[in-house]
Amino acid sequence: MTQDPLLKVKIFGGILLSLFILTLGRSVSNKLYPPPPHKVTLAYAGEEAKTQQKTTEKITTAPVESTVDLATLLKDVDITAGKKIAAKCRTCHSLKKNGGIKIGPPLWGIIDSPAGAFFGFNYSTELKQKNIHWSVQNMNHFIKNPQEFIAGTKMRFNGIRKSVDRANLIGYLQTLNSTNGGTR
Ligand code: HEC
Numbered sequence: 001m002t003q004d005p006l007l008k009v010k011i012f013g014g015i016l017l018s019l020f021i022l023t024l025g026r027s028v029s030n031k032l033y034p035p036p037p038h039k040v041t042l043a044y045a046g047e048e049a050k051t052q053q054k055t056t057e058k059i060t061t062a063p064v065e066s067t068v069d070l071a072t073l074l075k076d077v078d079i080t081a082g083k084k085i086a087a088k089c090r091t092c093h094s095l096k097k098n099g100g101i102k103i104g105p106p107l108w109g110i111i112d113s114p115a116g117a118f119f120g121f122n123y124s125t126e127l128k129q130k131n132i133h134w135s136v137q138n139m140n141h142f143i144k145n146p147q148e149f150i151a152g153t154k155m156r157f158n159g160i161r162k163s164v165d166r167a168n169l170i171g172y173l174q175t176l177n178s179t180n181g182g183t184r
Pocket of ligand 1: 105154
């Protein structure tokens with residue numbers, strides 16, 4: 001039996017080679033099918049928590065507008081404050097009892113009266129066709145954004161943004177009626 005002088009080298013080489021293949025194989029398979037890394041899972045959970053936090057923040061900072069309704073605001077009106085805000089309306093409307101036409105029709109007794117009904121005022125077709133009464137709700141919508149409530153109205157007024165201001169103004173307008181000694 002002739003001993004191969006290179007046998008030891010061959011065996012050693014073979015072991016090295018198989019170790020190499022094994023390592024290579026593992027690293028390739030790790031790349032192809034990476035084991036679920038724990039860190040990533042944690043980071044994802046953190047992200048989710050953050051998103052949730054953001055959503056909550058959004059809810060809590062939502063405009064007061066949507067949470068406080070008109071009826072609640074009207075229960076606690078500040079008539080004096082409302083009278084001051086009415087200065088904006090006086091530019092175009094008389095608020096006096098038996099007042100006359102200015103740029104717009106007079107507004108004494110306007111709350112709960114039919115829209116577009118002041119005799120002699122040339123209303124826009126859009127306002128007349130709206131066919132409503134000036135309930136506190138309608139008035140609230142109108143003075144918030146006249147053009148949005150009645151598209152095409154002749155009333156060129158940007159609107160009163162704060163609901164508290166609108167409620168106070170409406171509270172003041174409510175005092176200008178026949179119960180308080182006047183007719184429209
Ligand atoms: C720049 C002038 C102007 C200002 C300011 C103004 N209005 Fe008017 N308003 C008008 C005109 C013009 C009309 C008629 C609208 C139409 O015919 O479409 C009108 C119509 C109205 C009507 C309908 C009246 C009816 O007889 O049906 C109401 C209610 C009203 N205004 C309330 C207000 C209130 C409240 C304010 C103050 C917050 C205000 N307006 C500010 C010009 C104005």
